Every structure is written in C-alpha cells, then in structure tokens.
Amino acid sequence: MPEIVIVGAGFSGLCVGIRLLRRGIRDFVILDAAESVGGVWRHNTYPGVAVDIPSATYSYSFEPNPHWSRAFAPGEEVRAYAEHCATKYGLRPHLRLNTRAEKAVFDPAADRWRISTSDREFEARFLVCAVGPLDQxxxxxxxxxxxxxxxxxxxxxxxxxxxxxxxxxxxxxxxxxxxxxxxxxxxxxxxxxxxxxxxxxxxxxxDFGIPPAVRRLFRLFPPAQRLVRLxxxxxxxxxxxxxxxxxxxxxxxxxxxxxxxxxxxxxxxxxxxxxxxxxxxxxxxxxxxxxxxxxxxxxxxxxxxxxxxxxxxxxxxxxxxxxxxxxxxxxxxxxxxxKILQPGATPPFPVVGLGGVELGEHWDRERYHAYEGLSVPFAPNFWMMNGPYTVTGASWFSIIEAGTTHIVRVVAEARRRGARRVAVRRGPHDAFTADMRRRMKGTILAQPSCARSNSYYFDRRGEAPYIRPQSGLYVWRRSRTFDLDDYEYTR
The missing domain is CATH 3.50.50.60 (FAD/NAD(P)-binding domain)
Known part of the structure; x- marks a missing residue:
C-alpha cells in the first residue's frame, strides 16, 4: 500500500507528485478517473477553448513553457504541457488512470485512510484531494x-x-x-x-501569435520568458x-x-x-x-x-x-x-474523518472553512487542494504551488518526527478562518451589487469562501513560513 494517495492528475495533483519526488518521497500514487492527465484541460475541448490569462503566467514557475503559440494559449497546448510535465518529472510510474475515487474513510485505530475506487481499495497514511473545482x-x-x-x-x-x-x-x-x-x-x-x-x-x-524567433529566444534564454511572466x-x-x-x-x-x-x-x-x-x-x-x-x-x-x-x-x-x-x-x-460550493463537489467524493463527520456535509451545514485553505482538524493526514479560501493572485499555478509547498512541508515534518497522525490544531485553524471572514468584508464581494451576479464564487448562504482575500505574493510566502507547529503530530 502506498504511503500517500493523491486524487486527481490535473495540474494540482501533478505538482504534488513533483514536489514529493523533489523531497525524495517516492511512495505515492496519483489516481484519476480519466484515461490521461490534464484534469480540466483534458475534459474541456470545446471549440475556442483557451486560457483566459496570459500564457507566460499559465505554467509552473519551475517549468516555463517556451512553446506557447499564442499570448493566450489554446487548450490543446495546455493539455500537451500537462503530458510533458508528467513525463519529464517521472510521474508516469505513479499514475493510476481510469480509477475513480468514490469514498475515503479515516481509520482512527490505524491512523490511515481507506480509499474506495472504481478499481480497488487503496490504503494510505496520507491523502491529498487534488481534484480541481472545475470538474463536475x-x-x-x-x-x-x-x-x-x-x-x-x-x-x-x-x-x-x-x-x-x-x-x-x-x-x-x-x-x-x-x-x-x-x-x-x-x-x-x-x-x-x-x-x-x-x-x-x-x-x-x-492576443497574438508568438513568432518562432521569440519562442526560440525563450527556449535558449529562459530569463527572457521569466521577465515576461513577471x-x-x-x-x-x-x-x-x-x-x-x-x-x-x-x-x-x-x-x-x-x-x-x-x-x-x-x-x-x-x-x-x-x-x-x-x-x-x-x-x-x-x-x-x-x-x-x-x-x-x-x-x-x-x-x-x-x-x-x-x-x-x-x-x-x-x-x-x-x-x-x-x-x-x-x-x-x-x-x-x-458544481463547486455544494455537497458532492467540494470535496468531489465523500471524505469521512473523525467521529464519522463527512467533510462536504459538514461544510454545507456549518459554513466553509479550512486552515490555509487546505486542512481541517477532524480530518487528520488529509489536505484538499483548491478548498475554501484558496483562490487569489494572478494565476491558478501560483495557488497550486503554494498549496503543494504547504502540504509537502507538513508531510516531510511528520515523517521526520515519526508521526502516524498529523492534524491542524483547532486554535490556528479557527484564527485563520476568523481572519478570512473579517478580511472578506473589505472586498468587492461584500458589495450589495454582487447579489445580482449569479457567481460561482458564492455558496448558498451568499458568502464567498471560494476567494482568499490576500495577495498571491503573501500566500506564496506564507506557504513557506507558516509555523509547522500549527499542526499536532502524534507518534
């Protein structure tokens, strides 16, 4: 049985896998219901599909893509970029495609997750849900x-x-x-x-086509593309x-x-x-x-x-x-x-933590919350990429990289301490949630006109827990500096 199960082979799941390998952690698998990687870019192939931010920003910071054909890259190129990353960073042996996660239940006696899938049951110490919000x-x-x-x-x-x-x-x-x-x-x-x-x-x-000469410059002199990205x-x-x-x-x-x-x-x-x-x-x-x-x-x-x-x-x-x-x-x-902020979508499959609490039902009933947008006290050894209070900044990739940095830091610390169970402490979790809700009052999302927008940013209560009211730069720095003792490690 793998030590870590990652659900989702889109850019979030791939990034978690890449960062684990860079930390020397190889005992993991990445599950995905589809037959290939790419997530939303594997599914969305309608005519005209393309990124809606500049291509230079739409990539991992550590893997710039000099081959974008346009300033706003078409969807097929984004999907090809996902395939490229899966191959270049050695993720192919870790992929378990055509495998849909159906339910995950935490076993407190063994401090392990039992994940039921369309193919078989997996058991793992740590579970990462990396299914993007634009999935169902x-x-x-x-x-x-x-x-x-x-x-x-x-x-x-x-x-x-x-x-x-x-x-x-x-x-x-x-x-x-x-x-x-x-x-x-x-x-x-x-x-x-x-x-x-x-x-x-x-x-x-x-939008415009990127000339071959410019692409060649980006390939031969990556700092030029990094400047455009900046x-x-x-x-x-x-x-x-x-x-x-x-x-x-x-x-x-x-x-x-x-x-x-x-x-x-x-x-x-x-x-x-x-x-x-x-x-x-x-x-x-x-x-x-x-x-x-x-x-x-x-x-x-x-x-x-x-x-x-x-x-x-x-x-x-x-x-x-x-x-x-x-x-x-x-x-x-x-x-x-x-479907985004509703049961069955966030998270995309039942996740049952301590006391039999199912995460999606709990959030729908008690309001959405998660420490740094990633973890909750009653679900040990579990993180959800793209959870409540995660979306901010210029690019989805900056959000992905910040969340992945956070997760891998905690996993590495748990392994260093020999911990069987790791869970965010109630105090830091509640303080973060209160801070997010306070900050939200100063955003455009708190303005009365937003009630007419029919936006997926909002849940059924009219709250906007989809957005994190902080800068992307702050979230990037926070993922590298948050106190690891905000988590409790049980040996």
Whole structure:
C-alpha cells in the first residue's frame, strides 16, 4: 500500500507528485478517473477553448513553457504541457488512470485512510484531494430538459462527432466557457440563439501569435520568458488583489476597469439595446471576468439572437421563454459551468474523518472553512487542494504551488518526527478562518451589487469562501513560513 494517495492528475495533483519526488518521497500514487492527465484541460475541448490569462503566467514557475503559440494559449497546448510535465518529472510510474475515487474513510485505530475506487481499495497514511473545482459539469434545472429530442452537449464534455454546420443551435450560459464557444458556433450554425441570465464583464484581449524567433529566444534564454511572466503576473495581481481583494482601499481600480470594459463594448456593438443587455449590473470582480475580441461582435450578426427573457421550459424541439415565445432548436449547448460550493463537489467524493463527520456535509451545514485553505482538524493526514479560501493572485499555478509547498512541508515534518497522525490544531485553524471572514468584508464581494451576479464564487448562504482575500505574493510566502507547529503530530 502506498504511503500517500493523491486524487486527481490535473495540474494540482501533478505538482504534488513533483514536489514529493523533489523531497525524495517516492511512495505515492496519483489516481484519476480519466484515461490521461490534464484534469480540466483534458475534459474541456470545446471549440475556442483557451486560457483566459496570459500564457507566460499559465505554467509552473519551475517549468516555463517556451512553446506557447499564442499570448493566450489554446487548450490543446495546455493539455500537451500537462503530458510533458508528467513525463519529464517521472510521474508516469505513479499514475493510476481510469480509477475513480468514490469514498475515503479515516481509520482512527490505524491512523490511515481507506480509499474506495472504481478499481480497488487503496490504503494510505496520507491523502491529498487534488481534484480541481472545475470538474463536475452542472446542468441547468430547467423543466423539460430531459424531454428534448435534439442533441444536448455540455461544453465540459464536448462531442466532436456532432456537426453544427447548418443547424439551429441554442447556447445556455454566457460565462467564461460561453464567451469562448459562442463566436465559434456563430460562424458555423444556420442560426444561433444565446440565452443569457447574467452578462459578463469582458476586457479587450491582447492576443497574438508568438513568432518562432521569440519562442526560440525563450527556449535558449529562459530569463527572457521569466521577465515576461513577471510583468503579466504583476499586472494581474494589481487588478485582482488591489482592485478586488482590497476594493475598499482602491475602488477606483474597479471603476476604471469597468469603464474600460464599457468602452470595449461600445466599440464593438453599435446597437444600443444589445449593449444594454450585455452590460453587467454588478461590480467588476463579483463574477469571473474574461478577455475576448470576438464575443461581442457575435451579437451583431443577423443570424445570432441574444435572448434575455428567462427560460420557462424546454420542449421536445425548442425553448419556451417566459413571454410565451418558443424558438426551435436542433442542438442545445450547455455552457452552464460546474458544481463547486455544494455537497458532492467540494470535496468531489465523500471524505469521512473523525467521529464519522463527512467533510462536504459538514461544510454545507456549518459554513466553509479550512486552515490555509487546505486542512481541517477532524480530518487528520488529509489536505484538499483548491478548498475554501484558496483562490487569489494572478494565476491558478501560483495557488497550486503554494498549496503543494504547504502540504509537502507538513508531510516531510511528520515523517521526520515519526508521526502516524498529523492534524491542524483547532486554535490556528479557527484564527485563520476568523481572519478570512473579517478580511472578506473589505472586498468587492461584500458589495450589495454582487447579489445580482449569479457567481460561482458564492455558496448558498451568499458568502464567498471560494476567494482568499490576500495577495498571491503573501500566500506564496506564507506557504513557506507558516509555523509547522500549527499542526499536532502524534507518534
């Protein structure tokens, strides 16, 4: 039986494995339900899928990728980067693919986790859940959806065998995925109806092909790419941290960004009524914004209709809105995102700790909380990457690396002390949680307008435990300096 089980072979799980190997810890396995690595980038292959931050920032800091073809890399290149990292850092022997984790139960007598999977049962001293939040597609709760006789496709599970050319297509959802796929579908469908519940803030996208000469420079002289990464990271940090996290201290940054977004919309959409429908009525940052130069122009096409009237029901061959209008549909595309802050999604499988407490049910009942976004007192020897209060800073990779550094430090310390059980102490855990909730009051997420955003940042209570109200730089430093004695080690 392995000493450590990591669930998830996306970038989070791969990073945990890489850092363990660097510490000389080789007794671990990485489980994943898919047939290959990549996580969300393995599943999301819809037309137009790409990163929504600059490519230079979207990679491990220790493994820059000089081969990105564009400033905003297409999804297939990101997936190839994951495969590259798995091979280069020797993770292939540790992978257990086509193996879905179904339940994990802590055995207090043995101080070990018993993990039931679709293949077999694993037993391990330590368990790391590294399944990303964008894992389980969420279907809208619309009456009649099951009765639709046409083709239904979710953006997170795209069917490349289904042709869109010449068909009448409807897209439900205008979030980050919808923003990317809608322009692609508009160019192929006979007619496209876009059903929008909440508009999205859209920034101009400074995207361009990276010339071969520049890629060659990055490959031969990595400091050049690291400099670009530093610049793009700083710009993103200023917008994310100063504008959103410290909104009460610098509201002008949010207001200035909103003006830029509105100007972008005015330049691309001359029709005043369409512009009104596409303009958010909530503050920038309440909901995940994005970059695009093609999204708004799609609504100026004569064969694209923006529908903002609420959907009443789906019929066998169309969609009926509240005003009684039925629009025929051949193919229904669900760009409706993922299950995140709800039982069965965070964590993505039942995790039963001390006293029979199941983590997902506990969080749903008692509010979300986790020390440094990673651990709770009643689940010893367990960490959850991408848990409550983790998302901040310029890049998902900075979050991953900070969480991984934290976990590997504690695992190494437990091994050094010969500890069978390690659990975060109640005092540090509660102090961290109280600090996060206090800091959240100064963010844009505490503003009343956010109630209109329909954002996955918020749970059913209207709280936003998805976001960590601190800078990415602070979280990076904290992962390297937190007191290891904030954990209790039992021999």
């Amino acid at each position: 597609p969420r279907n809208p709760e619309i009456p009649g959806l099951d009765a639709f006789t046409g083709k239904i496709v979710h953006t997170a599970r795209w069917d490349h065998g289904h042709e869109l050319d010449g068909r009448r297509v409807a897209v439900i959802g205008t979030g980050a995925s919808g923003l990317q796929v809608i322009p692609e579908i508009a160019e192929r469908a006979a007619h496209l109806d876009v059903y929008q519940r909440t508009p999205i803030w859209v920034l101009p996208k400074v 610049v793009t990271t700083l710009v993103s940090e200023i917008v994310m941290v100063l504008g959103i996290v410290h909104y009460s201290k610098a509201p002008f940054l949010v207001r200035g960004t909103e003006l830029l977004c509105r100007a972008h919309l005015r330049r691309q959409v001359p029709d005043r009524e369409i512009r009104r429908k596409l303009t958010p009525r909530y503050g920038f940052g309440c909901k995940r914004p994005s970059f695009s130069n093609r999204y708004f122009p799609a609504f100026t096409r004569p064969d694209v209709t923006l529908v903002t009237e609420p959907i009443e029901r789906v019929t066998a061959s169309g969609i009926v809105t509240r005003d009684g209008v039925e629009r025929p549909v051949d193919t229904l595309v669900l760009a409706t995102g993922f």
